[in-house]
Amino acid sequence: MARGAGTAPSSAAATVEFQHVSKSYERRGGASAVEDLSLEVPAGRICVLVGPSGCGKTTSLKMVNRLIEPSGGKILIDGVDAATRDVTELRRGIGYVIQQVGLFPHQTVSENVAVVPRLLGWPAARRAARSDELLSLVGLDPSVYGRRYPVQLSGGERQRVGVARALAADPPLMLMDEPFAAVDPIVRASLQDEFLRLQRELAKTILFVTHDIDEAIKMGDLVAVMQQGGHLAQYASPEELLARPASDFVARFVGADRGLKRLALSRIENLELEPVLTARMGEEAADVRRRATDAPFPYVLLVDFGGLPVGWIAADELPTRGPVDAGRVTPLSPLLEPHTTLKEAAARMIDADVQVGIVVDRTGRPTGLATLESIGQHLRRLDREVEASAGATARDTAAAAARA
Amino acid sequence: MLDWAWMGSHLPALAYRLSQHLYLAAIALTVGFLVSFAIGIAAVRWRRLYPPATAFSGFLYTIPSLALYAAFVPITGIRSVATVEIPLVMYTLVILVRNVVAGFDAVPADVLEAADGMGYSRLRRLWRVELPLAVPLMIAGLRVASVSTIGLVTITALVSSAWGGLGFFILEGYSRFFPTEIYFGAVPSIVLALAADRAFVWLQGRLTPWSGAGLLTEAA
Numbered sequence: 001m002a003r004g005a006g007t008a009p010s011s012a013a014a015t016v017e018f019q020h021v022s023k024s025y026e027r028r029g030g031a032s033a034v035e036d037l038s039l040e041v042p043a044g045r046i047c048v049l050v051g052p053s054g055c056g057k058t059t060s061l062k063m064v065n066r067l068i069e070p071s072g073g074k075i076l077i078d079g080v081d082a083a084t085r086d087v088t089e090l091r092r093g094i095g096y097v098i099q100q101v102g103l104f105p106h107q108t109v110s111e112n113v114a115v116v117p118r119l120l121g122w123p124a125a126r127r128a129a130r131s132d133e134l135l136s137l138v139g140l141d142p143s144v145y146g147r148r149y150p151v152q153l154s155g156g157e158r159q160r161v162g163v164a165r166a167l168a169a170d171p172p173l174m175l176m177d178e179p180f181a182a183v184d185p186i187v188r189a190s191l192q193d194e195f196l197r198l199q200r201e202l203a204k205t206i207l208f209v210t211h212d213i214d215e216a217i218k219m220g221d222l223v224a225v226m227q228q229g230g231h232l233a234q235y236a237s238p239e240e241l242l243a244r245p246a247s248d249f250v251a252r253f254v255g256a257d258r259g260l261k262r263l264a265l266s267r268i269e270n271l272e273l274e275p276v277l278t279a280r281m282g283e284e285a286a287d288v289r290r291r292a293t294d295a296p297f298p299y300v301l302l303v304d305f306g307g308l309p310v311g312w313i314a315a316d317e318l319p320t321r322g323p324v325d326a327g328r329v330t331p332l333s334p335l336l337e338p339h340t341t342l343k344e345a346a347a348r349m350i351d352a353d354v355q356v357g358i359v360v361d362r363t364g365r366p367t368g369l370a371t372l373e374s375i376g377q378h379l380r381r382l383d384r385e386v387e388a389s390a391g392a393t394a395r396d397t398a399a400a401a402a403r404a
Numbered sequence: 405m406l407d408w409a410w411m412g413s414h415l416p417a418l419a420y421r422l423s424q425h426l427y428l429a430a431i432a433l434t435v436g437f438l439v440s441f442a443i444g445i446a447a448v449r450w451r452r453l454y455p456p457a458t459a460f461s462g463f464l465y466t467i468p469s470l471a472l473y474a475a476f477v478p479i480t481g482i483r484s485v486a487t488v489e490i491p492l493v494m495y496t497l498v499i500l501v502r503n504v505v506a507g508f509d510a511v512p513a514d515v516l517e518a519a520d521g522m523g524y525s526r527l528r529r530l531w532r533v534e535l536p537l538a539v540p541l542m543i544a545g546l547r548v549a550s551v552s553t554i555g556l557v558t559i560t561a562l563v564s565s566a567w568g569g570l571g572f573f574i575l576e577g578y579s580r581f582f583p584t585e586i587y588f589g590a591v592p593s594i595v596l597a598l599a600a601d602r603a604f605v606w607l608q609g610r611l612t613p614w615s616g617a618g619l620l621t622e623a624a
Contacts, residue, residue, distance in 0.1 A: 065521055067517070067520055067521060087523075088523040088524070088525055089523065090523070091520070091521060091522060091523035092522065092523035094521075096518065096521035096522060098514060098517060098518060098521070099514075100512070100513075100514030101514065101518070102512070102514035102515045102516075102517055102518025102519070102521075103515070103518070104515060104518075104519075104533060104537075105512075105515070105537060105614055105615070106536045106537055106612065106614045106615075107614070115522055116522050116523065119522065119523055119524070149613075149614040150614075151614065151615070165522075175521075
């Protein structure tokens with residue numbers, strides 16, 4: 001990657017604050033009305049606006065860069081009312097990514113990426129360098145893609161160029177309107193993953209609109225669930241949203257499988273693992289039997305001379321003497337890595353002969369066992385944490401009310 | 405059959421009439437395009453102008469060309485270039501107004517939204533985004549208009565023998581029952597129309613490298 005440090009100093013992320021924002025239409029067209037939306041987006045976070053169609057999420061997003069002008073209320077960006085700023089200047093300082101991408105068909109990929117820098121009057125050499133840098137950043141080789149035209153790109157490649165273009169002038173705020181909705185599910189997942197990886201480096205403030213609750217949970221640091229008329233049904237972290245939906249509407253919207261969805265938010269590394277009992281190939285069976293007698297889990301994991309898992313041996317099928325060998329092994333359970341999500345882990349465990357997951361480190365050696373029960377315990381612990389923080393918030397609110 | 409000797413002796417006249425033909429067609433296309441472009445820009449700016457603009461240009465097409473020439477003779481005079489050019493220009497408008505407006509209309513909505521969202525001013529968006537993207541349909545209109553105008557120029561021979569371009573030979577050959585002379589006018593006129601068409605195809609390739617079919621195969 002050609003990430004030239006210093007070619008563009010990273011500007012600080014912006015805060016965004018909706019204050020009693022409303023939008024009404026005399027004649028109802030394509031856009032939905034919004035009534036009295038108040039919402040605060042902290043700097044450097046991804047805030048996802050999610051809701052059914054007609055809930056006003058896109059209208060709310062477009063009021064930030066004033067593609068739609070609010071009828072009432074204020075939107076403050078870094079404390080400054082967006083309505084008071086020159087509209088073209090405001091927009092040049094906000095990255096904008098839309099579902100249909102909207103690349104300029106008559107310009108090359110490089111020129112497309114450099115659109116905002118050109119509007120800002122950057123010299124050609126700086127524009128070209130920035131364009132190359134950003135294409136590399138989104139995983140497109142500038143020497144291959146730079147001179148192509150949009151018509152020559154796949155849907156996923158176009159969307160990457162769209163993201164690169166939005167980042168070109170290093171804006172402190174990005175607006176993304178269903179940015180990954182137009183590509184197939186496999187490409188979408190990889191674009192989401194890559195964007196999250198990028199965001200860990202860039203730490204922009206991002207307002208992200210989607211109608212897909214799974215995408216909202218995956219992408220959001222904070223999720224704002226919106227209801228008809230731009231009514232904010234709940235604004236919380238994905239974990240809290242799933243653990244404690246604030247209303248029937250939110251509960252229905254996040255879906256009956258919200259327990260499973262929560263599993264996607266935690267990883268194996270968050271679990272408390274059960275110990276795993278191993279037997280090395282060729283080890284004296286009697287020694288292994290002795291160790292296995294007190295263990296709660298009735299299987300011993302056979303490992304090869306390098307310490308890598310070979311298969312399970314049922315504890316009561318261990319030979320009484322002689323060396324342990326691979327003659328009687330039951331096929332392995334799934335091997336899980338620390339970054340595997342609990343959702344994937346559970347799915348693979350349910351499918352296996354011995355329903356546990358063998359957690360391995362980077363060298364492939366077992367470090368412990370994940371069980372369905374340990375996953376359940378993890379969820380209950382999270383419940384208590386969410387409960388406690390919600391209780392704390394409620395007490396703060398009550399205390400604040402008492403002071404007032 | 406064909407009187408080759410007659411043709412040989414009339415080559416200077418052919419050169420004169422060919423250049424006159426080109427001149428009349430070129431003026432009609434240039435003026436017609438400029439007028440259509442202005443109407444097109446206005447129709448993009450004020451959408452309400454779009455239906456009346458196309459309706460008017462469509463109405464023009466229903467007027468018989470012979471009647472149109474006859475109508476202008478008393479006003480502009482038989483010798484005036486305006487007498488032949490005004491009807492020619494009017495007929496180019498039929499095609500060009502529609503195509504210029506359709507060209508702007510064909511610019512994808514997402515491209516316009518992206519341009520607005522990135523901070524293009526209205527004027528800059530028109531010149532840097534909408535105009536280049538309208539070029540393919542504008543050139544498609546110019547191709548059709550050039551072919552039809554080159555054909556129509558022959559009709560101007562009816563106004564006076566001072567006009568007509570290659571149509572002069574066709575009309576004279578017809579009145580003298582002299583097929584050689586008819587071919588002498590008709591064949592170069594056809595060749596001219598075909599050449600104009602190819603020229604616009606070439607121009608489109610130069611102006612819009614981004615839309616060529618060659619690009620798609622190259623990417624595959």
